[in-house]
Amino acid sequence: MSFAMREVVLLNARGKKWRIPVGEGLRTVRGVGQLKTDGLERLVGHSLEVGGRTYAVLEPSVRDQIETIHRKAQIIGPKDGAYLAFHTDLGAGDTVVEGGAGSGALTIALAHAVAPTGRVVSYEIRPDFLDVARANVEEAGYGDVAQFREKDITQGIEERDVQAVVLDLPEPWTALQVAKRALQPSGHFASYSPTVEQMRETVLALREEAFAEVWSVELLERRMEVGRGSRPAFQMLGHTGYMTFARRMVSA
Amino acid sequence: MSFAMREVVLLNARGKKWRIPVGEGLRTVRGVGQLKTDGLERLVGHSLEVGGRTYAVLEPSVRDQIETIHRKAQIIGPKDGAYLAFHTDLGAGDTVVEGGAGSGALTIALAHAVAPTGRVVSYEIRPDFLDVARANVEEAGYGDVAQFREKDITQGIEERDVQAVVLDLPEPWTALQVAKRALQPSGHFASYSPTVEQMRETVLALREEAFAEVWSVELLERRMEVGRGSRPAFQMLGHTGYMTFARRMVSA
Amino acid sequence: MSFAMREVVLLNARGKKWRIPVGEGLRTVRGVGQLKTDGLERLVGHSLEVGGRTYAVLEPSVRDQIETIHRKAQIIGPKDGAYLAFHTDLGAGDTVVEGGAGSGALTIALAHAVAPTGRVVSYEIRPDFLDVARANVEEAGYGDVAQFREKDITQGIEERDVQAVVLDLPEPWTALQVAKRALQPSGHFASYSPTVEQMRETVLALREEAFAEVWSVELLERRMEVGRGSRPAFQMLGHTGYMTFARRMVSA
Amino acid sequence: MSFAMREVVLLNARGKKWRIPVGEGLRTVRGVGQLKTDGLERLVGHSLEVGGRTYAVLEPSVRDQIETIHRKAQIIGPKDGAYLAFHTDLGAGDTVVEGGAGSGALTIALAHAVAPTGRVVSYEIRPDFLDVARANVEEAGYGDVAQFREKDITQGIEERDVQAVVLDLPEPWTALQVAKRALQPSGHFASYSPTVEQMRETVLALREEAFAEVWSVELLERRMEVGRGSRPAFQMLGHTGYMTFARRMVSA
DSSP states (O other), rough: OSSSEEEEEEOOOOOOOOOEEEEEEEEETTEEEEEEEEGGGGGGGGGEHHHHHEEEEOOOHHHHHHHOOOOSSOOOHHHHHHHHHHHOOOOOEEEEEEOOTSHHHHHHEEEEEETOOOOEEEEEEEEEHHHHHHHHHHHTOOOOTTTEEOOGGGGOOOOOOOEEEOOOOSGGGGGGGHHHHHHEEEEEEEEEEEEEHHHHHHHHHHHHOOOOEEEEEEEEEEEESSSSSSSEESSOOOOEEEEEEEEEEOOO | OOOOOOOOEEETTTSEEEEEEHHHOEEEEEETTTEETTGGGGGTTTTEETTTTTEEEEOOOHHHHHTOOEEEEEEEOOOHHHHHHHHTOOOOOOOEEOOOOOTTTHHHHHHHHTTTTEEEEESSSSHHHHHHHHHHHHHTTOOTTTTEOOSSSSGOOOOOEEEEEEEEOOGGGHHHHHHHHEEEEEEEEEEEESHHHHHHHHHHHHHTTOEEEEEEEEEEEEEEEEESSSOSSSSSEOOOOEEEEEEEOOOO | OOOOOOEEEEEEETEEEEEEEEOOOEEEEEETEEEEEETTTGTTTTTEEEEEEEEEEEEOHHHHHTTTTTOOSOOOOOOHHHHHHHTTTOOTTTTEEEOOOOTHHHHEEEHHHHTTTTTEEOSOOOOOHHHHHHHHHTTTOOTEEEEEEEEOOOGHHHHSSSEEEOOOOOOOOOOHHHHHEEEEEEEEEEEEESHHHHHHHHHHHHHHTTTTEEEEEEEEEEEESSSSSSSEEEEEEEEOOEEEEEEEEEEE | SOOOOEEEEEEEESSSSSEESSOOOOEEEEEEEEEETTGGGGTTSSSEEEETEEHHHHOOOOHHHHHHHOSSSSSOOOOHHHHHHTTTTTOOOOOOEEEOOTTTTHHHHHHHHHHHOOEEEOOOSHHHHHHHHHHHHHHTTTTTEEEEESSSSSGGOOOOEEEEEEEEEGGGGGGGHHHHEEEEEEEEEEESSSSHHHHHHHHHHHHTTTTTEEEEEEEEEEEEEESSSSSSSSSEEEOOOOEEEEEEEEEE
């Protein structure tokens, strides 16, 4: 992270995390207690005792930021966010359009990938989502990278020649035409959908629109536990969503 | 991608890819045939016919680069590479140390994450691996971002205050002490290992060294196929490796 | 197995299996060579050398029988066959109706579950499948347990008050009405389908027909390999089919 | 099921099940309320209203029995129980030895497979487990099929020439010698263990003892949900245990 540290993460022994703003004097944090936040950034990498309990003080990673986000709805987590950003080839300086800001979790993952010189333009029709997303993204330090438009993305994308369009919409296929116009030649399309039917309809529409390399995938994340013996965790998230990818071809 | 395009990818209808250098005149490509490579970059996003077959011409993505790498041994693929880069919080400008360059596949994923202003320093003891990795990384356009050292990483890391250390070694636990010294406070440690025993020993050693937030995970990637009906692909890679993460704490 | 042994299995060091009829004199087996088959049943549990290679001689298990079946089409393997037989509560003496005999693999699993006193009645419209299925089932020793009808199951099931109806049909929902009439109160319905759409349509039709406890599931089988280290196998079957279960209720 | 029905299952709209003894007059069932149990078996396949709520009345299946068992500890569920019984080739009339009765869940699955003419002999050292297992098995109607021995199985198995030995022990490798003596030639060994280390040690010991066809596997069960769209369930059991199989060879 290249920016000044404005927050730290407190991590307890059981893996629970709290994000704490730095330099805001004495604060009471629910579940932790009262602590001095001035100079907390100098404790990064050290242990801190608050109310008789010990916490590791960490610099917030993009994963920490996503995991501790204020949620308005189901979010796209680090597993899928990392995959989407990488498989749309996003790097520093790129421009990516996001359709459906949700709570801003994916916005953060995308912003992280294109920061500090790139740009995420996020379209969202629901003002309540927009407020939450904007606050979350700013809190994560990506306020300069991400830009929000209160607009229905299916009605048009203002940007042109963008590197990638990433959709988290109930009906992503309704945004293919506008995505196509916004994308640079061979630019990356991606879509995230919880159900098989959404995935299917998106794939069929992408083929119809002559996108190249249309493919769909889901990721399963399996934690391993190391105690007296080693084994996969009993707890596991059974499903998040299907990710569909394609590359924009210039129509003949 | 911000650099000038030096290669394109040809993609056939069955999903097979060829990376073709641009501006090298008439070339014969095995499996494709003879084609003119001058001006190929202007065909990106269009179809190209060679020898009666049609190809999509694409700008190489980091995924394309990894998938078409010259392999000296088993590589860390895009699925795990993306996860490792993201979960070690790598972004533009960061410095990351890699232990074990292998064929350079992970080096490319890491370089992609920190480019153009960051740096990957890759330690590798085998000169033959080093040659392959360096060639692959240069071909992928990350020659300026990645730096190679023909050195046993367990003998010491020259860099200090790095954002992350990522290991692909048979015995990652032998490099924990040097990783600890190289990492900035709360910096990210990651390790990739095919077997449960390697994962376990790494986890136990990390706990011993008082790293924080030690956890292990594996990712399963499941392709979906959309034909007359929709279903997961019959073909699937059953296992790649376990990824272990931790954050460096400053010893008391 | 309670019957006289009519076949043995030869297993080589790499896990390949051959089923060999017993008491048929000198035989040449492709991939093995020439061997005497008289008295082979007395070698069960011992090693046998043929042509300089060593084989374990085993009594054929139901799994061996299914894995070495003559295939006319994709079969339902031991993983799903075992699950279907168990979750339809089949035991010795039960009657089960099968819709779609295929190559007889599932017929064998079902026959194994209800043998020796129960009965599998298998409906199949394609005479070529019927011939293969009947031969496979007889070879497996279940000729007396299974009974075949060259008939379209959607046109009617002759049996009444059966314990279970198990379907492997492209459109299982077309057979729900006849299944309902054949099943005893609270009897078990099961269906096997490769695609999500087939699964869905079956589930919706079962709800429509007021079946109770309608549920769908898929099973993933992951082999573990134990060498210098332990890990899941790289090779894995990514998908077989969805299994849908329900219990027949007597309409109000 | 060939026995007289002594219990029914009540199933509510949310999938919760209660096993209700039949013919015991007016009973109060926690979570259901008061109901008459005389003649309940004649309501099988019908709906029943109790206290304003509707239940489906079902004949208990082996899966119902296992799912509603009184648990003393973690049980082996229907998924793994079905797989173990099938892959040890158990059928009516077979004798199987079980090492570690636990709460009797696996005992029920095995008894179901060999009933009514076969036999499960279950060894268990802990008297408290034995009491629970015996009660559960009797309640499930397999009191005549299963037989319990309060004995350490590693100290010896009385039975000879059994079809299968199935172990659910912390250290299954300590029982290999006695298993070998009890098994018929080419008989089936199986073991269930939660951790990779237990699985590994069992596999190595089986190889050492020259068992044939030694293999290990885990099963993942993924429920599918059919609502407005279709998708895998968000809830999923991440791990149960590894199953290891082998066939007994007669030592040279």
